[in-house]
Amino acid sequence: MASSPxxxxxxxxxxxxxxxxxxxxxxxxxxxxxxxxxxxxxKNAIYECGLESKGDAWVQFRSAYYLYAIIxxxxxxxxxxxxxxxxxxxxxxxxxxxxxLVFVLLLVEGLAWAWAKGVLTWS
Amino acid sequence: MDQNLxxxxxxxxxxxxTIQELYNWGRRSSVWPMQFGLACCxxxxxxxxxxxxxMARFGAEVxxxxxxxxxxxxxxxxVTKKMAPQVVRLYNQMAEPRxxxxxxxxxxxxxxxxxxxxxxxxxxxxxxxxxxIPGCPPRPEALLQAFITLQKKIDGQHLTGEDRPRFLDAGxxxxxxVPEQGEHDLEPTSNQGVWPVQIQGLGTRD
Numbered sequence: 001m002a003s004s005p006x007x008x009x010x011x012x013x014x015x016x017x018x019x020x021x022x023x024x025x026x027x028x029x030x031x032x033x034x035x036x037x038x039x040x041x042x043k044n045a046i047y048e049c050g051l052e053s054k055g056d057a058w059v060q061f062r063s064a065y066y067l068y069a070i071i072x073x074x075x076x077x078x079x080x081x082x083x084x085x086x087x088x089x090x091x092x093x094x095x096x097x098x099x100x101l102v103f104v105l106l107l108v109e110g111l112a113w114a115w116a117k118g119v120l121t122w123s
Numbered sequence: 124m125d126q127n128l129x130x131x132x133x134x135x136x137x138x139x140x141t142i143q144e145l146y147n148w149g150r151r152s153s154v155w156p157m158q159f160g161l162a163c164c165x166x167x168x169x170x171x172x173x174x175x176x177x178m179a180r181f182g183a184e185v186x187x188x189x190x191x192x193x194x195x196x197x198x199x200x201x202v203t204k205k206m207a208p209q210v211v212r213l214y215n216q217m218a219e220p221r222x223x224x225x226x227x228x229x230x231x232x233x234x235x236x237x238x239x240x241x242x243x244x245x246x247x248x249x250x251x252x253x254x255x256i257p258g259c260p261p262r263p264e265a266l267l268q269a270f271i272t273l274q275k276k277i278d279g280q281h282l283t284g285e286d287r288p289r290f291l292d293a294g295x296x297x298x299x300x301v302p303e304q305g306e307h308d309l310e311p312t313s314n315q316g317v318w319p320v321q322i323q324g325l326g327t328r329d
Contacts, residue, residue: 034282035219035290038297042215048189050209 067119070110078107143282150194150220151182151277154270157193158186159213162200164227164260171263181270190216195273197266198252201229201236202243204309211301214250219290219297222277224269225252228259235259248313250299251289 001007031037047053085092085100092100114120129139160168172178172186187193190213202210214223225246228234233244246252253276254269261269280288289295296316302309313320 036293038219038293040215040298042212042298042301045212045216048191048213048216050213052212 067114067117070114071119074107074111074114078104146282147278147280151274153185154181154183154194154222154273154277155185155187155192156183156195156197157190157213157217158188159196160199161202161206161210162227162229164199164230167260167263168197168199168226168266171266176263176267178267178270181267181274183270190214191218193217194220195222195224196250197224197226198230198246199226200260201234202246204241204243204304207243207246207249207309208301208303210246211249211299215299215301220288221290222253222273223250224254224256224266224273226256226266226269227261228257231255231257243309248318249302250314251317 045053046057081103089097124139124141132139160166170176172184178184183195190196194217196210196214196217198210214221223246225231229236229242230246231252233239233242236242237244247255254272256265256269258265282291289297299314299317300311302311304310
C-alpha cells in the first residue's frame, strides 16, 4: 500500500481533513461543556438590523415584468454576443453566419412582440 | 498556579498556562465591535479606528455589520426612545459572550439632553453595560482606555465557579426584553434585572 504513488496524497488528504475538522470539533466540545446555548425568539429572528420584519419574504412579482426581461435580452445581452460575432465576421463559415442569423431573428421576434404590445411607446 | 513559580519557570524558558488564561487571552485579543453609531460620539469612535489612534493595536479593528458576528456593542451617542427598542433588539441578537461599552454622557445618562421628552436616560436601563465612558464626546483615547478596561475585565473572568460570567451560566438570563412604545414612555421604563433602581415621585417621564 505504501508503494502506491497516491499514498502521499492520501496522507495529505487526511491531514487536510483533520486541519479543517479539528477546530470545528474543538469548538463543538467547548460549546457543549462550557457555553450553554440560550436561544429565544428575538435572538433567532431572521432580520438582523434591529427592526422587526413585517410580512412574508415569499412575495410574488407581477408576471408582466417579462416584458422588461425581453427588452433587456434584446438590447443588453445581445450586444455581448454581437461584438465577438462582428469581430470574427470575416473568418466565419456560412453555417456559423446562419446560426447567428437565427439567434438574431429570435431576438427580433421578441422586439416585434414588444412593439406589438405597445411597450416601445412612451405614454 | 503560583505566580512567582510561573515567572521563575518563564525565566528558564518554560511557558506555563491554563485553559482559562488561553481562552481569556483569545477573547480579549479579538473583540469584534458592531458597526453601529448613534450620534456625535460615533465620529470619535470612527476616529479611534483610523490610523492616528488605531484600535487595531488591540485586536478590535474588525467592525462587523451584523450582530451575529459581533462581540462588543459600543453605544456611541444619544439613545432616543424611538431608537432604544432597536438597540436592545440588536443586543439580544448578538451571540454570547457579548459586551457593551456606553460611550459618552448621553449613552450613560441622557447627558445634555436628559430633560428631553424623547431621550432615554442611559442605555443601562435595558442592557447590562460593562464599561461607562464619561465625556461629551469622549476623546478617542478615552475609548481606548475603556477598551483596555474591558480587556482587563475579560482577563479576570473565571470559566467555572459561582462568579463565572453570564454566558457560561446555563441558569442565567439570556433574553433582555425589548421595550415597546407606550402612550407616554417606553414600556417598561426599565429592565428590573439590570436596573434595579426605583425612581420615586418623578412620574412617567423618567
